[in-house]
Amino acid sequence: TGEALNFQLLFRVLGTISLLIGASMTFSLPFSLPALADRTHLPAASQVEWRAVYALLGSMGICFLVGGILRLCGRKHRGGPLYQKEAMAIVGLSWVMATVLGALPFYLSRTQIADDDPITFIEAMFESQSGFSTTGATVLTNLEDPDMVPHCILFWRSWTHFLGGLGIVVLFVAILGQGSAGKAMMRAEMPGPTKEGSMPRMQHTALIFAAIYIGLNAVLTVVYMAEGMSLFDGLCHAFGTMATGGFSTYNASLGGFQSPLIEYTTIVFMVIAGTNFTLLYLTMIGGPRRLLHDVEFRTYMLIIGGVTLAVIFFGMRAADPGFENVATSLRNGMFQVVSVLTTTGYGTADFDQWNNFGRGILLLLMFVGGCAGSTGGGMKVIRHVLFYKVLRQEIEKAHRPRVVRPLRVGGQTVDDPGLPHSIVVYFSLILAIFVFSWLLLITFEPNETWGAAAAASGDGLAAQSTLDEKLLDCASAVAATLNNIGPGLGVVGATQNYAGFSQGAKLLFVWLMMLGRVEVFSVLVLVFPTFWRRV
Amino acid sequence: TGEALNFQLLFRVLGTISLLIGASMTFSLPFSLPALADRTHLPAASQVEWRAVYALLGSMGICFLVGGILRLCGRKHRGGPLYQKEAMAIVGLSWVMATVLGALPFYLSRTQIADDDPITFIEAMFESQSGFSTTGATVLTNLEDPDMVPHCILFWRSWTHFLGGLGIVVLFVAILGQGSAGKAMMRAEMPGPTKEGSMPRMQHTALIFAAIYIGLNAVLTVVYMAEGMSLFDGLCHAFGTMATGGFSTYNASLGGFQSPLIEYTTIVFMVIAGTNFTLLYLTMIGGPRRLLHDVEFRTYMLIIGGVTLAVIFFGMRAADPGFENVATSLRNGMFQVVSVLTTTGYGTADFDQWNNFGRGILLLLMFVGGCAGSTGGGMKVIRHVLFYKVLRQEIEKAHRPRVVRPLRVGGQTVDDPGLPHSIVVYFSLILAIFVFSWLLLITFEPNETWGAAAAASGDGLAAQSTLDEKLLDCASAVAATLNNIGPGLGVVGATQNYAGFSQGAKLLFVWLMMLGRVEVFSVLVLVFPTFWRRV
Ligand SMILES: [K+]
Ligand SMILES: [K+]
Known part of the structure; x- marks a missing residue:
C-alpha cells in the first residue's frame, strides 16, 4: 500500500x-x-x-x-x-x-x-x-x-x-x-501460525485468552499458597509459571523451596501454559478428545515424554548430580525438560553439570518452544511439524515433481499455498539472526566476562577452562534470549545470571x-x- | 514422471x-x-x-x-x-x-x-x-x-x-x-546454482573444466618441485591444493615444509581452486575485467580480505601462537582463512590454539565455502549472496507486499521465480542435516573418544577439560565433514585426526x-x- x-x-x-x-x-x-x-x-x-x-x-x-x-x-x-x-x-x-x-x-x-x-x-x-x-x-x-x-x-x-x-x-x-x-x-x-475463524470477533478471542490466563494465574496462586507459599511468593511464582517467564523471588529460583510437591505442581502448570489457549477453551467446551486430535499437542506431549526418558537414561548412566535414583531422576529430568521446552526457564537443578547429551538436548529444546497460541516462546512446536513436512515434500519434489501430494497436517490439507515458503523463510531468518548475534558476541564481548565468572566461582584455575567455553556459552546465551528461555549454559547457567x-x-x-x-x-x-x- | x-x-x-x-x-x-x-x-x-x-x-x-x-x-x-x-x-x-x-x-x-x-x-x-x-x-x-x-x-x-x-x-x-x-x-x-547456456554442448563444458583443472595441477606440480618438493610430494600436494582436498604426505601437513614460499604459493592456488572455473576460462579469453564484474568473485575476495584482517587483529591482540609479528601473522592468518574458506583444510598452524574469535569465525567460514563451479566444497559464496538478498526481500515484503522489487544479483534481475524458495530450502536442509547429525553424535559417541584424545596428548588432567568441549567438537566435526573441510576443533583439530x-x-x-x-x-x-x- x-x-x-x-x-x-x-x-x-x-x-x-x-x-x-x-x-x-x-x-x-x-x-x-x-x-x-x-x-x-x-x-x-x-x-x-x-x-x-x-x-x-x-x-x-x-x-x-x-x-x-x-x-x-x-x-x-x-x-x-x-x-x-x-x-x-x-x-x-x-x-x-x-x-x-x-x-x-x-x-x-x-x-x-x-x-x-x-x-x-x-x-x-x-x-x-x-x-x-x-x-x-x-x-x-x-x-x-x-x-x-x-x-x-x-x-x-x-x-x-x-x-x-x-x-x-x-x-x-x-x-x-x-x-x-x-x-x-x-x-x-x-507469534506462530494460528488458525482463525472459529471465533469471529477479535475482542471475543482476546477476552477468552485473557480470561483463561487470569483464571489459571488465580488458581495456581491459590494452589501455591496451599502448598506453603506466602501471597507475595504465590502471585510472583504463578506469574512466572503461567507466563512461561521464570522470574523467581529467591536466588535459588524454584529449587529454593526444596519441595517435590511444588515442583510437580509447577510441571503441570508449565505444560498447561505451553498449550494453545484456544485449544484449552475448546477442550473445556468439547471434552478432552479435542486435545488428542490436535497434531501440535500430540507432538508436544511426545517430545516431553521422549526427551524426559532420554535425559533420565543418560543422566543415570553418567551418575549426574540429581540423578541418584529413579525418583529424583524423574523429578529433576522432567522438570528441566518441561521448563526449557515451554521456555519457562525455572531451575531446580544445575543442568550445566549434566552429561553432554543432557546439555546438548536442552540447548536444542530451546529452539522448539511451546505450542502456538500459548504463552510459551521459542519457535513453536507446530512450526517444527510443518518444517519437517515441508522438507520431506521438497526431497520428494526433487525426484518426482509431478506426483507431489499436497501438504497435510493433522489429517487436513494445508490450503495456504504460501505456507511452505513462509516456514522455511522463518527458519532461515532465525538461523541468520542466531548466527549473526553469536558472531557479534564472540567478536566484541571481552574475555574478562568469563574471567569474572571464574573469579566469582572462587576457583582461580577455572578461569581458562571457563574461557574455553566462550563459544558455547555465547551460543547458549543467544539461544536463551532469542527463544525467551532465560538461563543457558556456562556463564549464563542455571546458577548464574547476565550481570557479567x-x-x-x-x-x-x-x-x-x-x-x-x-x-x-x-x-x-x-x-x-x-x-x-x-x- | x-x-x-x-x-x-x-x-x-x-x-x-x-x-x-x-x-x-x-x-x-x-x-x-x-x-x-x-x-x-x-x-x-x-x-x-x-x-x-x-x-x-x-x-x-x-x-x-x-x-x-x-x-x-x-x-x-x-x-x-x-x-x-x-x-x-x-x-x-x-x-x-x-x-x-x-x-x-x-x-x-x-x-x-x-x-x-x-x-x-x-x-x-x-x-x-x-x-x-x-x-x-x-x-x-x-x-x-x-x-x-x-x-x-x-x-x-x-x-x-x-x-x-x-x-x-x-x-x-x-x-x-x-x-x-x-x-x-x-x-x-x-553443487551450486550455476548459469548455463554460454557453452551449449555439455561435453565441451566438461572438457574445458577438465583441461583447466589438469593444467593447473600440472603447473602447480612444477612450481612445487621448483620450490624443493620431490615429484611424488609435488603431485600429491598439487592434487590436495587444486581439488581443495587437503591430504598431505606428511604428518605435519603442509606446515612440515616450514617454507613461507610454499605456503604463499599454496594460498594463491587455493584461491584459484575456489574460483568458478567457467569464470577462469572467460577471464583467459576476455581479460581480467570479467573477474571483477562477477558478484560472487567480488564477495569471495571481500571475505578473504576482511576475515584475514580481523583474524590478524584479534590474533595479535591475544598474542596467539603464530601471531608474534606482522609477517607471521599475515602468513598464518591468511593461510588458515583461505584454507578453510576454500574448504581445502591444509594446516600450517593449529588454529584450535587461537583466541575464541579466531576459532569461532573459522567455524562459521566452514559453511561459506568456495565459488560455485569451483572444486571448493561448502555451501558456496553465491548461495550466501542470494540468501542475504532473499531474506532482505522477505522483510520488505512483510511491510509493503505490493512494492517489492524483483531479486537483483550482480546488476541482473534473477529470472527464475523458483530461486528464492530453493535457496531458503537449501539453507533449511543444511541446517536440519547439521542439527540432526550433531544430535546423533553427542548421543551415541562414547565419552572415551575424548578420553583417548586427552590420553594421547599425554596430559591426564586434560581429559575432563577435553570432554567439556564435546558439544563444540562434535559441531565442528559435523561442519568439517559436511562442508568437506577436513580438520575442525578439539579432537578433530589441525594436529588431530578422526581415528579416535x-x-x-x-x-x-x-x-x-x-x-x-x-x-x-x-x-x-x-x-x-x-x-x-x-x-
Ligand atoms: K522464560
Ligand atoms: K578439504
Missing part, C-alpha cells in the same frame, strides 16, 4: 498503551506496605523501600505524561482503516515503549545489581524486556536482600511477566476491542528478547528505512 | 564408471618402484609395499569384474531419454560405488591406522570418501612410516582427491560425452562427506523408498 504510515492512529494507540502500563503500576504499590510497616527492620531498609515507592509513583507520572502527549498528538485521528503496516508499527513500537517505561521503576529506585552497584538504564531495560518478553533472564545477583531489591520492585518485575504473557496488544484489544484493527494487531504480536556481560551485550540481548517474543517481522521492519518512507 | 527407473541405463553408466576407476588405479603403481628398489631398506618394508601392489592389482580386478557385470546387466539398453530421476540415481550411486571401490586398496593392503591396528572396511571407506569428496579428513595417524602406509597407497589416497575434484561424473562426461544426458548428470553432481571416533561415527561422516560433495538431493533421494518405486 504505497501510503505513508497513519501516524495519527499510531500516536493514539501508543498513548493508550502508555496509560495502561502506568495504571498497572499501581498493583505493585501495596506490596511495599509490609516492608514499610516493619518497625523491627533497619531504618535503612525502609528508606530504600520508600525510595522505590516514589520511583513507582514517578514512573507512573512519566507514563501518564507520555500517554497524554501521544494522545494529544493523535487527537486528529478520524477513524480510517488500519493496514498491516500500521499494525506492525503499533506492535513493534509498543514493545519498545513498554521496555523503556518498564525500566523506569528499576532505574529510578536505584535497584542494585550487586553490592554498591546500582542498575544502569541499559540494565533496567534488560530486566524490563526480560520481564515483558517472559524470558526471565536477570542481571540482579541478590533478590533476597531488600536493601538491594525493594519489595515493590520485585513485584513489578514479576508483574511484567504477567503483562507480557498476556501480550501488551492483547491486553489493549481485550479492554478496548478494535474490530478488524485488533485482529491485525494481534496477528502482528502473537558488557552493556553492549545487554543491549543486544534486549533486542533478541524482543525479536523472540513478538512476531519477528514486526520488530525487524522497524530498522528498515523504507518502512518509514512514503512510496 | 510416474515411470520406473531406467535400470538398464543405470547399469550401463555405473559399469563404465567402475571400469574407469579401475583403470585409473594403474597410475598409483609406479610410485611403489622406489620403495621396491630400495635395497638398503628393511626387507619387511618392501614386503609391505609388495602387498600394497597386489592389493592395488586385486582392487583393479574387482573394479573390472564389477564393471563388466554391470555393463552385462545393462546390455539391453537401447538409448531412450534420461530423466532427472535417472541422473540423480546415477550420480548418487556412482559416489556410493566409488567410495566402496576406492576403499579396496586401503583395505586389501592392510594399511595401518596406528601401530598394529589395520584399517577396518568402514575406515577404508572413510578414507576413500574423504579423498573423493575432497574433504581431506583422515584416520591414518602416521603417514610417514612406509610400514604402516605404503607409498602406492599414499599416492592412491591423493589420487582420489584428483578424481574427486574433477568430479566422477564430469570425468565420465568429458571422456564419453552424453549430450543432454550428460547435462542432467552434471547438474546432479555439481567409533565405527558408527565414521560411517556417519562418510554419509556427511558425500552429502556435502554431491548436489544434496542426489544423495538424499537414495534413502527414499518412493524413489525406487514405480508410480
